[in-house]
Amino acid sequence: xxxxxxxxxxxxxxxxxxxxxxxxxxxxxxxxxxxxxxxxxxxxxxxxxxxxxxxxxxxxxxxxxxxxxxxxxxxxxxxxxxxxxxxxxxxxxxxxxxxxxxxxxxxxxxxxxxxxxxxxxxxxxxxxxxxxxxxxxxxxxxxxxxxxxxxxxxxxxxxxxxxxxxxxxxxxxxxxxxxxxxxxxxxxxxxxxxxxxxxxxxxxxxxxxxxxxxxxxxxxxxxxxxxxxxxxxxxxxxxxxxxxxxxxxxxxxxx
Amino acid sequence: xxxxxxxxxxxxxxxxxxxxxxxxxxxxxxxxxxxxxxxxxxxxxxxxxxxxxxxxxxxxxxxxxxxxxxxxxxxxxxxxxxxxxxxxxxxxxxxxxxxxxxxxxxxxxxxxxxxxxxxxxxxxxxxxxxxxxxxxxxxxxxxxxxxxxxxxxxxxxxxxxxxxxxxxxxxxxxxxxxxxxxxxxxxxxxxxxxxxxxxxxxxxxxxxxxxxxxxxxxxxxxxxxxxxxxxxxxxxxxxxxxxxx
Numbered sequence: 001x002x003x004x005x006x007x008x009x010x011x012x013x014x015x016x017x018x019x020x021x022x023x024x025x026x027x028x029x030x031x032x033x034x035x036x037x038x039x040x041x042x043x044x045x046x047x048x049x050x051x052x053x054x055x056x057x058x059x060x061x062x063x064x065x066x067x068x069x070x071x072x073x074x075x076x077x078x079x080x081x082x083x084x085x086x087x088x089x090x091x092x093x094x095x096x097x098x099x100x101x102x103x104x105x106x107x108x109x110x111x112x113x114x115x116x117x118x119x120x121x122x123x124x125x126x127x128x129x130x131x132x133x134x135x136x137x138x139x140x141x142x143x144x145x146x147x148x149x150x151x152x153x154x155x156x157x158x159x160x161x162x163x164x165x166x167x168x169x170x171x172x173x174x175x176x177x178x179x180x181x182x183x184x185x186x187x188x189x190x191x192x193x194x195x196x197x198x199x200x201x202x203x204x205x206x207x208x209x210x211x212x213x214x215x216x217x218x219x220x221x222x223x224x225x226x227x228x229x230x231x232x233x234x235x236x237x238x239x240x241x242x243x244x245x246x247x248x249x250x251x252x253x254x255x
Numbered sequence: 256x257x258x259x260x261x262x263x264x265x266x267x268x269x270x271x272x273x274x275x276x277x278x279x280x281x282x283x284x285x286x287x288x289x290x291x292x293x294x295x296x297x298x299x300x301x302x303x304x305x306x307x308x309x310x311x312x313x314x315x316x317x318x319x320x321x322x323x324x325x326x327x328x329x330x331x332x333x334x335x336x337x338x339x340x341x342x343x344x345x346x347x348x349x350x351x352x353x354x355x356x357x358x359x360x361x362x363x364x365x366x367x368x369x370x371x372x373x374x375x376x377x378x379x380x381x382x383x384x385x386x387x388x389x390x391x392x393x394x395x396x397x398x399x400x401x402x403x404x405x406x407x408x409x410x411x412x413x414x415x416x417x418x419x420x421x422x423x424x425x426x427x428x429x430x431x432x433x434x435x436x437x438x439x440x441x442x443x444x445x446x447x448x449x450x451x452x453x454x455x456x457x458x459x460x461x462x463x464x465x466x467x468x469x470x471x472x473x474x475x476x477x478x479x480x481x482x483x484x485x486x487x488x489x490x491x492x493x494x495x496x497x498x499x500x
Contacts, residue, residue: 048377074275077379088370102378104281160377 001026002047002158002190007056009042016042017053018214027188029181029204031195034211035236041162043211044194048160049077060158078106081151081189083161083180087143089135089150095122096131099149106154121149125179141172145179152183159184161193165200173197177204198243201225210236226250265460272388272456275381282389289393293355293455294400300354301347305338305404308346309411312337317421327422331430334412336439343404344443345491348450351397352483356458359390360479363462364472372463387459394451401447442498449494450487457483 002024009017016039024030034040045051047058049065058065060076068076089098096118103114122131125145130138135146144164151159161180165173181204184191193200201208205222210233218233225237226247238244276282316333363386366372375382409431417424461479465471 050373050376074379077377080377082374082377084370084374086369088374090371090374091365091369105278105378105380 001061002192003059004047005057005059007043007046007053007058009039009046009051009053016214017046019056020211020214020216021056022209022216022219024190024192025207026190027185028191028206029184030190030192030207030209031201031205032192032209032211033195033201033236034217036196038211039214040194040211044160044162044192047192048080048082049073078102078154079157081154081156081159083144083147083151083159083164085163085166087135087140087147089143089146091135094132094134095127095138095146098135098146099153102150102154117153118149121153122146124152124183125149140167141169141176144168144172144176148176148179148183152187155187157189159189159191161191161195163195163197164193165195165197170199173199174203180204198237198240201237202246264464265457268383268387268460268463269456271381271383272391273384275384276388277380277385285385285389286392289389290396292358293390293393294396297351297354298400298403300350301400301404302407304350305343305347305408306411308342309334309338309408310415312342312408313412313416314419314421317416317419326426326430328426328430328433330416330422331412331427332433333430334409334416334427335431335435338408338412339405339439339443342408343401344446344450345487347401347404348447348454348487349484351450351454352458352487353480355454356480356483357476359455359458360462360465360476361472363387363459364465364475367463367465368468368472383463386463387456390455390459391452394455395448397451397454398444398447401443405443442494445498446491446494449490453483453486453490457486 004020004022004024006019006021007017008015008019020039020043032040032043042051046053052066060079063072063076065073065076089095090101093101096115099118099121100114103109103117107114109117118131122128125148127142127145127149130142130146135143138146148164159180164176164180168176177200180191180193183189193204195201202222202225205225208218208220208222208225209216210218210230212232218228218230220228225233228234234247238247277285313330313334316330317327320327320329363372366386372382372386375385413424413427416422416427422430458476458479461475461482462472465475
């Protein structure tokens with residue numbers, strides 16, 4: 001579980017996060033949504049420890065991040081997996097090399113143990129014939145799956161995903177969403193996804209946090225988002241005609 | 256103020272490079288890869304340029320020796336001094352600032368743009384140690400390249416001087432042996448080692464701390480070449496004053 005208590009973050013004169021308080025529960029897919037410039041990425045980078053908030057605290061299963069020593073912070077980071085928007089795979093390594101990298105860096109496993117683990121996670125993300133290919137040789141969807149495999153190879157407690165569906169076709173996006181949800185439940189990890197994709201919100205949003213201008217505007221589940229009267233949320237989530245109709249149908253059904 | 260801030264950031268980066276080392280098993284393969292990329296991969300251009308510059312120095316000296324009192328062996332002497340004292344350590348280092356420096360900046364800069372450095376940081380890897388330390392160690396082999404440059408430069412001078420009909424081989428060798436100061440070789444290698452560190456770290460700094468996209472990677476490569484060259488030239492002056500002055 002991750003508890004966020006009143007965090008503030010500024011860059012020069014720009015106050016990006018203006019006091020966010022929330023909780024992300026274990027074994028659930030938590031989604032952060034909001035317009036571009038609402039502070040989602042900065043918030044995620046604060047959660048990852050890449051940015052230090054000026055005020056407030058982030059608590060990872062009882063450990064206050066700002067109170068940890070540098071070594072303890074690095075150890076905590078080894079319990080985090082991250083899927084970047086552009087996958088961020090290492091160009092110079094093969095798919096298997098990318099997935100093996102954290103094991104190579106932080107464990108004392110033998111080569112055969114590491115290879116077994118790499119095969120297991122690559123099988124888990126349904127990548128069987130791509131072990132020796134380089135990232136440039138595989139599709140965007142496959143790259144995302146490699147990134148997920150790399151993120152879970154160390155059995156993380158926390159999984160962070162920044163726009164995991166960006167640049168993917170709708171079908172592949174749904175596969176990636178389902179995969180993340182399945183992995184979250186299977187490994188019982190705290191998953192936090194930064195997304196613009198409303199399909200993801202409707203499909204896997206067990207908890208949704210809506211940010212606006214650096215503040216928490218709304219939070220709830222995917223079912224609650226249908227019922228909300230919050231204008232900022234409805235304007236954002238139901239901005240497309242398709243989702244407007246879906247909501248209309250939901251309200252009519254309810255009445 | 257910006258320059259001071261950059262110098263401060265650069266110094267902090269250098270300190271950070273030596274903290275929390277990566278596992279030796281992984282570091283060893285990274286170092287070997289960098290030796291191959293940075294030093295071995297540059298030998299071709301170093302040999303090519305050294306040969307022709309040595310030849311040109313010999314011809315230029317010969318063409319400017321109009322006074323019959325001055326012995327022709329001076330051509331060998333001038334070639335040796337130019338190549339060992341300045342051409343091989345300084346001129347080649349500036350070329351390397353372009354070739355190796357732009358490679359370092361663009362490769363690290365691309366990793367920054369594509370979030371690969373963030374990925375390392377999130378995993379808890381000291382990205383500066385992982386990326387920059389192998390380059391610094393690989394560049395310790397750079398003096399070997401400069402030794403080859405010295406040899407090839409002098410050989411080019413001998414070939415151009417003798418086969419161009421400017422002097423005999425015996426005169427050239429005699430010039431090479433005239434007033435030889437062994438410390439000049441040490442001076443050249445001291446400079447080379449310091450320039451090697453500069454060539455490894457300044458381009459890394461520009462790549463690591465760059466912001467923006469692909470266009471900025473190109474700009475960072477250019478900026479890193481300019482600053483690496485400027486620092487090499489200023490340090491060349493300071494080291495010459497300190498070691499030979």
